[in-house]
Amino acid sequence: MSIRVGKTAKAPEFPVAAKCALQNEQLRKNVHHATDVIRNKRALRVAEMPDWEHLRQSAHEIKEQTLAHLDRYLIEFERNCTAAGGTVHWARDADEANAIAISLIQQYGGDEVIKVKTMTSDEVQMNPALHAAGITPHETDLADMIVQLGDDEPSHIVVPALHRNRFEIRDIFRKKMHRAELTEQPEELAAAARRYLRDRFLRVKIGVSGANFAIAETGSVCVVESEGNGRMCVTLPEVLITLVGIEKMIPSFQDLEVFLQLLPRSATGERMNPYNSLWTGVHAGDGPRAFHVILLDNGRTKLLQSKMERETLDCIRCGACLNACPVYRETGGHAYGSIYSGPIGAILSPQLNSMQHSRSLPYASSLCGACYEVCPVKINIPEILIHLRGRVVQDDQKTLSGNLSQMNLAMQGAAIAFGSRRRYEAAQRLGRMGQTLFQRGDQLRHLPGMAGGWTRFRDLRALPKQSFRDWWKANSRETGL
Amino acid sequence: MSAAQTAREEILARIRAALPAERDATPPTAPRSYQRTGSLDREQCLHLLRDRLLDYGAEVIEVDGEAALSGAISAALIKVGERRFIVASEFPAAWLPSDFDVVIDRNLPIAAIEGIPAVITTSEAAVASSGTLLLVHQGAQGRRVLTLLPDHHICIVDTARVFELLPEALAALDAVKSKPLTTIAGPSATSDIEMTRILGVHGPRRLTIILYGD
Numbered sequence: 055m056s057i058r059v060g061k062t063a064k065a066p067e068f069p070v071a072a073k074c075a076l077q078n079e080q081l082r083k084n085v086h087h088a089t090d091v092i093r094n095k096r097a098l099r100v101a102e103m104p105d106w107e108h109l110r111q112s113a114h115e116i117k118e119q120t121l122a123h124l125d126r127y128l129i130e131f132e133r134n135c136t137a138a139g140g141t142v143h144w145a146r147d148a149d150e151a152n153a154i155a156i157s158l159i160q161q162y163g164g165d166e167v168i169k170v171k172t173m174t175s176d177e178v179q180m181n182p183a184l185h186a187a188g189i190t191p192h193e194t195d196l197a198d199m200i201v202q203l204g205d206d207e208p209s210h211i212v213v214p215a216l217h218r219n220r221f222e223i224r225d226i227f228r229k230k231m232h233r234a235e236l237t238e239q240p241e242e243l244a245a246a247a248r249r250y251l252r253d254r255f256l257r258v259k260i261g262v263s264g265a266n267f268a269i270a271e272t273g274s275v276c277v278v279e280s281e282g283n284g285r286m287c288v289t290l291p292e293v294l295i296t297l298v299g300i301e302k303m304i305p306s307f308q309d310l311e312v313f314l315q316l317l318p319r320s321a322t323g324e325r326m327n328p329y330n331s332l333w334t335g336v337h338a339g340d341g342p343r344a345f346h347v348i349l350l351d352n353g354r355t356k357l358l359q360s361k362m363e364r365e366t367l368d369c370i371r372c373g374a375c376l377n378a379c380p381v382y383r384e385t386g387g388h389a390y391g392s393i394y395s396g397p398i399g400a401i402l403s404p405q406l407n408s409m410q411h412s413r414s415l416p417y418a419s420s421l422c423g424a425c426y427e428v429c430p431v432k433i434n435i436p437e438i439l440i441h442l443r444g445r446v447v448q449d450d451q452k453t454l455s456g457n458l459s460q461m462n463l464a465m466q467g468a469a470i471a472f473g474s475r476r477r478y479e480a481a482q483r484l485g486r487m488g489q490t491l492f493q494r495g496d497q498l499r500h501l502p503g504m505a506g507g508w509t510r511f512r513d514l515r516a517l518p519k520q521s522f523r524d525w526w527k528a529n530s531r532e533t534g535l
Numbered sequence: 536m537s538a539a540q541t542a543r544e545e546i547l548a549r550i551r552a553a554l555p556a557e558r559d560a561t562p563p564t565a566p567r568s569y570q571r572t573g574s575l576d577r578e579q580c581l582h583l584l585r586d587r588l589l590d591y592g593a594e595v596i597e598v599d600g601e602a603a604l605s606g607a608i609s610a611a612l613i614k615v616g617e618r619r620f621i622v623a624s625e626f627p628a629a630w631l632p633s634d635f636d637v638v639i640d641r642n643l644p645i646a647a648i649e650g651i652p653a654v655i656t657t658s659e660a661a662v663a664s665s666g667t668l669l670l671v672h673q674g675a676q677g678r679r680v681l682t683l684l685p686d687h688h689i690c691i692v693d694t695a696r697v698f699e700l701l702p703e704a705l706a707a708l709d710a711v712k713s714k715p716l717t718t719i720a721g722p723s724a725t726s727d728i729e730m731t732r733i734l735g736v737h738g739p740r741r742l743t744i745i746l747y748g749d
Contacts, residue, residue: 084729091730108569113567122564125550138713144543196736197727213727220728240728244736251737256645272713282683282723282738289679290645299545305562307712311702312569314718315665322730325587326665326720331679333715339642339717340678351546358553510664 055352058148059177059406061207065391068414072389084219085209087375095323096374096428103319112312114432117368120270120303121358127270127303128349138335140345148178151350154179155262155295156187158346161291164189164260168251170277170287171195172264173211173371174297174350176393177406180262191262192254194283196247203230209387211394212321212373216384251283261291261342261386265298266370267283267313268347271306274334276348278317280327288331292530294342299350301367313370316430353406362441366401368431375435376427381418390415397425401438409445416442460504479523486517571701573664580663580699581746589665591721592655592734593742602693604747605632608655611743614721620653621685623677630691640681648680653687654739660696660704666721668692668744669704671714679715688739690719694748 065071067185075081086388100106120127132142159167167184169191170174181202184191193202200215201208204226208214215223220238227243228236231250236242263284267276275296276493277284288294304313310332318327336345356364376382389394392403392412400415416439416470447465450456471481492498498514500506508514520528575583585595598607609632612620619636621643632635639652657675658668668690670676682688698704708716723738734740 092726095730105569112565112567114571119565121564122558124554125547126562128547128550143548145693146542146545150542194737195727196725200727213730215727216730223728240733240734243728244725244733248735248737255737256649274713280723281725281727282735283736285679285683285717286737289683306689307709308702308705311571311705312567315569315701318665322726322732324720324732326564326662326667326718328591328720328722328724330718331715332717334713337672337715340672340680348547351549355549355553358550473687 056147056149057406057408058179058391059180059353059403059411062392062407062411063152068389068391068412068418071387071391071475072418075385077391081386082384084217085383087219088213088216089383092323094378096214096320096377097353100414101326103315109312109316110430113316113370113430115311116304116309117251117367117431120305121364121367124300124358127305128300130270131268131273131303132349134271135275135335135347136273138273140273140335140347143346143348145348145350145352146489147352151178151297151348152180152183153351154348155297156183158293158295159184159189159260160187162260162344163272164258164293166190166192166258167255167260167262168192168194168254168258168260168287168291169198170264170279171198171214171217173208173264173393174264174298174299175262176208176348177299178297178352180297192251194255194287195249195279196244196281196283199247200226200250200361203227207388208393209395210373210376211396217388220272251286255283255286259291260293260295261287263287263294263296265296265302266317267304267310267425268298268302269305269307269310272334272532274307274332276330276332278314278327278330280322280329282329285329285331288333289341291342293344293346295346295348295407297348297350299352300354301369317370317372320374320428320430330460333468335453353403353408356408357405362438363405365433366398366405368433368440369398369402370431371398371429372476374428374430378424378428380420380422385418390418397435397489398433398438401435401442404442409442409449412523413446413449416446418438419486464504479521482517482521486519489516569702571652571702572699573703575663575699577694580697581694584661584663584666584697584700585746587663588721588744591724591742593666593667593744595723595744595746597746599747600698600749601630601747604630604745607745607747608632608689609635611745612653615687615741617652617687619651620655620689621648621651622655623675623681625631625674626655626657626677627675640677645684646682648684651685651740653689654681654685655689655691657691657693658696660698662701662704663697663724664702664744667701668719669708670719671708671711672712672717672718673714679717682717682719686739687741687743688719689743689745691745691747694746697746730744 199213210216224238265275266278318324382396405410501509621638658667659671722742
């Protein structure tokens with residue numbers, strides 16, 4: 055089985071990658087600027103909604119109920135999509151999804167495809183698979199194009215080129231489009247993208263899309279976008295292939311009224327994004343003549359068992375948690391080593407991967423809770439992060455080296471010390487004696503081992519000579535209390 | 536059993552193994568305590584729609600009744616110097632302004648539509664609170680490609696089909712929910728460069744809404 059989340063397996067651990075990202079001043083400036091802009095816009099658009107909390111609650115419960123009956127909704131979707139002229143394929147993992155897509159493209163005699171932004175296709179690494187099969191994928195979302203033309207990796211789930219500023223984008227376009235005269239004016243760059251892609255839209259016969267929502271009741275698929283490249287890709291080609299993670303299911307057409315109010319405000323701070331396209335199978339005389347859906351598992355079913363882990367699959371990929379996260383805002387998305395970055399990536403990537411990769415990601419958070427606060431479907435990300443840290447520890451304890459690690463020994467020691475009042479007070483006394491070696495005034499400096507990670511950058515007050523309990527004992531005796 | 540069936544059965548089996556064996560046969564309905572009916576009167580609602588559309592950078596023309604439509608269309612075209620436009624074959628002939636080069640879409644190939652500067656369509660409904668137009672691509676709304684390739688989309692909205700909230704508009708679309716649906720909120724745009732909204736990428740870069748009704 056080949057469950058794959060982008061190039062996660064080959065990525066360095068977060069602390070290593072983050073250190074590297076933090077040294078890139080330009081990257082941090084770009085990420086700060088972009089996330090500031092989007093956070094302010096989001097706050098404005100959310101504040102004008104008197105029923106925002108009610109919408110969040112509904113969205114949360116709709117998603118929970120869908121996942122609790124996912125088998126039923128997938129079958130209902132399959133039945134309705136098929137009845138409308140679509141063909142439904144099922145893929146257990148990344149390789150199977152790519153193999154289905156490639157075989158369809160070859161069956162229709164295509165050697166290139168136009169793609170509308172789909173994170174799921176990045177997850178299964180579809181582009182390298184297409185290239186290997188001699189098929190050229192053309193990314194058509196502006197940010198995806200910037201990433202593709204710059205031989206880069208996506209750094210944000212909504213705006214994959216968020217780490218690039220206008221000057222860098224201009225340089226990529228000048229080089230790859232052979233347009234030396236381009237300036238850094240955003241309008242000019244957007245117009246360049248329009249010109250560059252226009253004939254591809256009109257010429258290429260096969261489109262590949264993802265889906266924001268798949269509706270069980272009607273068998274319809276919904277793509278949310280801004281530029282019109284999505285409309286082009288789902289309307290103009292003769293054949294359309296749509297890759298859908300099984301968690302994208304929603305029960306009814308009516309449920310769109312919840313998600314289409316939450317998603318644009320959370321993602322780009324707009325009351326509504328410029329375009330949503332919804333289609334159901336094949337429509338005679340309008341759009342593609344053949345429509346194929348690939349329903350993808352790739353590790354998702356493993357998250358269903360535990361109710362807490364299952365919540366991860368509620369995500370509608372708005373990116374609000376990335377923009378709000380004090381860690382993401384400093385490191386950008388690449389440090390996470392997964393195409394799913396930020397707080398949601400920190401819980402999604404390790405779980406899809408069975409905790410084999412991305413084990414450091416649950417620690418890539420200060421647990422401040424900003425992600426939970428902005429999440430439009432109320433995923434309790436901090437709680438899941440703590441739960442996953444627990445899983446990492448339990449895994450480590452299964453090995454001898456894990457058992458003898460500093461962290462494990464320290465934590466086991468703490469557990470013993472905190473277990474009884476007598477042991478706790480003894481530990482305090484021991485601490486007060488031991489700290490004199492490192493104490494400068496009322497601060498501790500240069501602690502050894504793991505604790506040194508803290509004192510290298512932060513203040514740590516020394517333990518006071520007398521604990522509160524000792525003080526209480528002494529004073530209550532004096533006053534006779 | 537083919538390989539495809541195997542994948543299907545296996546994924547469904549994984550789901551069933553993961554979820555509790557005893558589940559309700561019918562999933563309970565989720566609560567919908569959010570606003571589902573608007574509170575504005577007709578005039579406030581239309582005012583809100585106009586505001587929201589202008590905020591997106593769309594143009595809005597308001598006329599009293601059907602009789603004024605051809606004049607409004609003509610004005611919208613002359614303003615940007617366009618002489619040629621396309622409409623669906625079901626577009627009411629009485630609304631067409633004279634003295635223009637009108638292309639009627641009778642299953643024209645894509646190449647014949649590309650290059651036509653403007654398209655005029657009707658719409659199925661509109662949402663005031665988010666400034667959104669809804670097209671289900673039947674009759675004079677034209678098939679999807681029609682409102683996609685021309686650079687200027689002139690969209691006619693019947694004020695009787697303007698709803699304050701999205702839930703109201705989607706409820707009104709229930710009978711046509713299996714048709715292709717496009718929602719349009721302003722001209723084509725992108726926020727991909729430094730998260731700043733820029734108008735005009737691949738879809739129509741100019742959007743004019745003609746609101747008519749009594």
